[in-house]
Amino acid sequence: MDEERGRRSARNNEEMSEIDAINAMNAIDRISGTRGGADGLWAGVTPKGMRDIMLNGGAEDMPPNVEQPPREDKPQAQGGQASSGRGAWRTAGRIALPIALTAALIITAVWGNGQRALAENYRQQSENAYRRAFIELCDHMDNLQTALGKLRVTAAPGQYMLLLDDIWRLSGACVSLMGQIPAAHLDRAELNSFVVRIGDYAHALSKKALNAEGRSAEDDEQLNLLYASCVRISRELNDRLSIGDIPTAAIANEDYYQSGDAEQGVKEDEDIAKFPTLIYDGPFSESSEKLEPRGLGGPSVTAEAARTIAQRLTLAADLESDGETGGSIPTWDFRAAQQDGSELYASISKQGGKLVWFMGSAAGNANGIPAEDRQRRLKAAAQDWLGMAGYDNMQATYAQYYGGAAVINFAATLDGIILYNDLVKVWVDMETEKVIGADARNYIFSHAERELETPAISAEEAEAKVSLNLEIEARALALIPLTVETEKLCYEFKGRCGDDEYIVYIDAQTGEERQIFTIINTENGQLTA
Amino acid sequence: MGKNKAKAWLKLAAIIALCVCICAEGLAATLQMGSSGDEVKTLQTKLKRWGYYAGSIDGIFGAATKRAVIAFQKKNGLTADGIVGAATLKALGMNAQSGGAGNSAGSSNANGSLYLLARLVYGEARGEPYKGQVAVAAVVLNRVKSSQFPNSVSGVIYQSGAFSVVDDGQINLTPDETAIKAARDAMNGYDPTNGCLFYYNPAKTTNKWMLSKPVLLKIGNHSFFK
Numbered sequence: 001m002d003e004e005r006g007r008r009s010a011r012n013n014e015e016m017s018e019i020d021a022i023n024a025m026n027a028i029d030r031i032s033g034t035r036g037g038a039d040g041l042w043a044g045v046t047p048k049g050m051r052d053i054m055l056n057g058g059a060e061d062m063p064p065n066v067e068q069p070p071r072e073d074k075p076q077a078q079g080g081q082a083s084s085g086r087g088a089w090r091t092a093g094r095i096a097l098p099i100a101l102t103a104a105l106i107i108t109a110v111w112g113n114g115q116r117a118l119a120e121n122y123r124q125q126s127e128n129a130y131r132r133a134f135i136e137l138c139d140h141m142d143n144l145q146t147a148l149g150k151l152r153v154t155a156a157p158g159q160y161m162l163l164l165d166d167i168w169r170l171s172g173a174c175v176s177l178m179g180q181i182p183a184a185h186l187d188r189a190e191l192n193s194f195v196v197r198i199g200d201y202a203h204a205l206s207k208k209a210l211n212a213e214g215r216s217a218e219d220d221e222q223l224n225l226l227y228a229s230c231v232r233i234s235r236e237l238n239d240r241l242s243i244g245d246i247p248t249a250a251i252a253n254e255d256y257y258q259s260g261d262a263e264q265g266v267k268e269d270e271d272i273a274k275f276p277t278l279i280y281d282g283p284f285s286e287s288s289e290k291l292e293p294r295g296l297g298g299p300s301v302t303a304e305a306a307r308t309i310a311q312r313l314t315l316a317a318d319l320e321s322d323g324e325t326g327g328s329i330p331t332w333d334f335r336a337a338q339q340d341g342s343e344l345y346a347s348i349s350k351q352g353g354k355l356v357w358f359m360g361s362a363a364g365n366a367n368g369i370p371a372e373d374r375q376r377r378l379k380a381a382a383q384d385w386l387g388m389a390g391y392d393n394m395q396a397t398y399a400q401y402y403g404g405a406a407v408i409n410f411a412a413t414l415d416g417i418i419l420y421n422d423l424v425k426v427w428v429d430m431e432t433e434k435v436i437g438a439d440a441r442n443y444i445f446s447h448a449e450r451e452l453e454t455p456a457i458s459a460e461e462a463e464a465k466v467s468l469n470l471e472i473e474a475r476a477l478a479l480i481p482l483t484v485e486t487e488k489l490c491y492e493f494k495g496r497c498g499d500d501e502y503i504v505y506i507d508a509q510t511g512e513e514r515q516i517f518t519i520i521n522t523e524n525g526q527l528t529a
Numbered sequence: 530m531g532k533n534k535a536k537a538w539l540k541l542a543a544i545i546a547l548c549v550c551i552c553a554e555g556l557a558a559t560l561q562m563g564s565s566g567d568e569v570k571t572l573q574t575k576l577k578r579w580g581y582y583a584g585s586i587d588g589i590f591g592a593a594t595k596r597a598v599i600a601f602q603k604k605n606g607l608t609a610d611g612i613v614g615a616a617t618l619k620a621l622g623m624n625a626q627s628g629g630a631g632n633s634a635g636s637s638n639a640n641g642s643l644y645l646l647a648r649l650v651y652g653e654a655r656g657e658p659y660k661g662q663v664a665v666a667a668v669v670l671n672r673v674k675s676s677q678f679p680n681s682v683s684g685v686i687y688q689s690g691a692f693s694v695v696d697d698g699q700i701n702l703t704p705d706e707t708a709i710k711a712a713r714d715a716m717n718g719y720d721p722t723n724g725c726l727f728y729y730n731p732a733k734t735t736n737k738w739m740l741s742k743p744v745l746l747k748i749g750n751h752s753f754f755k
Contacts, residue, residue, distance in 0.1 A: 172680075175679060175680060175684075176679065176684060178679075179678075179679035179684045179685075179687075179688045179689070180689065181689065182689040182690060183689070184690070185677075185690075185691070186738065189677040189678075190677075192676065192677050192678065192679075193676040193677050196676040196680070197676060200676075250689065250690075250696075251689055251690035252690060252693070252696055253690055253691070253692065253693035253696060254734075254736065255690055256689075256690030256691055257727075257729075257734075257736045257738055257739055258736060258738070283674075284675075284676040289675065289676065323746060323747060324746070325721075325722070325723050325745055325746040326723070326743065326744075326745040326746065327722075327723035327724050327725070327745050327755065328723065328724060329723055331723070333746070335660075342659070343658060343659060343660070345659075345660045345721065347721070357719060357720075357721075359659075359660070359663070359714070359719060359721075361659070365706070400717070402713065403710045403713065407717055425717065425718055437719075439717075439718045439719055441718065441720065442718070
């Protein structure tokens with residue numbers, strides 16, 4: 001406001017309104033303590049006068065008509081001596097501008113100081129959080145090292161389990177803390193993997209112990225290596241802590257990918273040597289992260305042949321090339337513009353020419369479970385499509401209905417046994433009841449010719465192993481994934497406990513309870529967890 | 530002036546409409562003095578478990594139940610009227626029964642992760658082709674599954690420095706339908722990236738490490754790699 005006024009008076013002296021002018025003059029009169037003079041007086045405002053003006057917050061702040069101007073001033077201002085009056089305006093402007101600017105500067109300075117204090121406060125708080133996370137990480141790594149050490153010398157099964165449990169918990173806590181500390185991904189990734197795998201490995205060892213399998217000589221050797229690495233990491237971290245080298249400055253996206261070492265190639269090799277490779281079967285094990293698809297056979301196909309396959313399966317008229325994708329399942333990619341302006345995408349594996357996935361969009365936007373006859377029709381449409389795509393013996397398992405489409409999961413069956421790993425998801429438009437998408441990646445990864453064992457125990461024997469709290473409603477035989485690399489033939493029991501639905505899997509060979517799922521009924525369909 | 534008045538009236542009308550809606554909803558599933566049935570039993574069980582109610586779980590909404598409800602409402606910043614309406618039901622974690630499938634006592638937080646993922650997609654990839662939006666969501670989910678990264682969606686997204694939209698607050702924008710659908714499709718298994726863990730915009734990055742990695746695919750403005 002002040003600034004605006006000041007600028008106005010400086011630029012448009014002539015247009016200054018009468019009241020403004022009088023006020024300004026009065027104010028200056030008051031300050032200088034004299035009145036009556038014209039040009040000479042205005043020009044003679046002393047530095048002290050300036051200071052006063054500043055302290056008063058500028059001439060413009062003076063309320064109008066606080067002091068009635070003496071009569072003799074009026075004619076002077078209104079034009080009796082026009083030329084000297086205009087000069088007065090000009091001078092008033094010359095003073096008002098610096099005043100306004102100074103005022104603005106002071107206000108900005110005060111405001112800026114407040115902002116600085118605020119920013120300092122925030123910085124301190126985030127720094128505290130980072131510091132806390134780092135110190136806690138050091139503590140946990142210490143404890144992890146201790147637990148690993150004890151694990152090597154314990155002989156009591158109870159103690160052994162407790163220690164494994166501790167390691168599993170500490171590893172999880174360390175990973176969570178590492179995610180909170182600002183550091184480049186490249187500096188952290190290997191350590192993160194290592195700590196994740198320690199926990200994963202401990203979990204695998206607990207499972208082994210629960211199955212009354214002892215620790216192998218290999219395990220002992222791995223534990224020794226793990227302990228040694230952990231001791232080293234823990235010492236490094238604590239050294240950093242003691243010299244105060246704690247990462248506390250928040251990092252930006254660009255820093256996240258930047259590493260201290262420019263020669264990343266060299267560093268990666270060193271890192272691999274720094275952490276021992278663990279051999280076990282768990283979700284984060286190295287072998288599972290390097291999993292190769294089992295269901296890709298057959299000769300490789302050209303982009304043209306792939307386009308023909310895609311055209312047949314997606315029913316899209318003019319597919320154009322959308323490049324290719326590398327990785328574990330290299331594909332030819334295609335796209336097509338749809339009538340409604342959306343796009344359809346499809347990927348065909350280069351080897352074997354299999355549809356990996358295709359994704360169109362639904363016409364409507366409906367959510368929620370449709371009426372039963374419609375559900376049946378949607379399922380039938382999906383089943384027809386699967387037949388056309390060469391997937392025989394598929395059984396619908398779960399479905400979700402959202403965004404105008406039904407997503408129906410189909411699992412392969414073999415002699416009436418459900419193979420949950422061999423999964424194909426099919427998207428069906430709820431309005432047009434046409435297939436608009438599919439995802440066969442899981443199937444391609446896991447499908448292989450299988451020799452299934454015959455169950456060693458009967459369904460009745462298995463049922464006897466199920467908790468009495470479950471009211472069993474259905475039973476079946478199923479092959480379920482137990483870890484990433486192992487599958488088990490199990491009896492599947494669906495049932496209820498109170499209002500909740502559960503699925504319990506009993507190993508068909510040993511009668512052990514292998515897995516429990518709970519079914520979550522949502523308004524959009526069923527989920528399992 | 531007339532315009533302002535009209536606006537004021539409009540606002541008032543909207544507020545009244547809102548109140549009516551809320552009241553109507555409240556009436557639809559209200560438990561109060563004199564109510565009885567399984568709902569009341571559930572209510573009493575919950576209140577008893579949390580220490581607001583000491584009486585027996587008989588399924589009858591009596592004076593003791595009302596006192597417990599009032600205590601619960603006071604503690605939770607609700608209108609302490611002793612009537613269990615929509616807001617109180619929600620605070621109790623009792624979903625008003627709308628019939629049909631929504632009767633599972635178990636609940637999941639899948640929706641929280643989904644929405645967070647959708648916000649990231651919207652921040653990072655709005656304006657990209659749909660495939661590119663699903664791909665960004667898939668990268669997050671691939672990171673969750675990787676040992677190199679935190680093991681949860683929120684852990685991956687809020688990892689310090691990992692996503693620029695988290696640094697500059699764009700993550701808090703409200704996602705559009707497309708972003709939500711992309712997040713959900715990715716959660717349902719769509720992965721156009723074939724397992725990629727990183728992506729970058731070749732026009733914007735000068736990072737040597739990223740540029741040195743073999744690109745597995747390009748979608749819109751983003752190059753993806755493992």
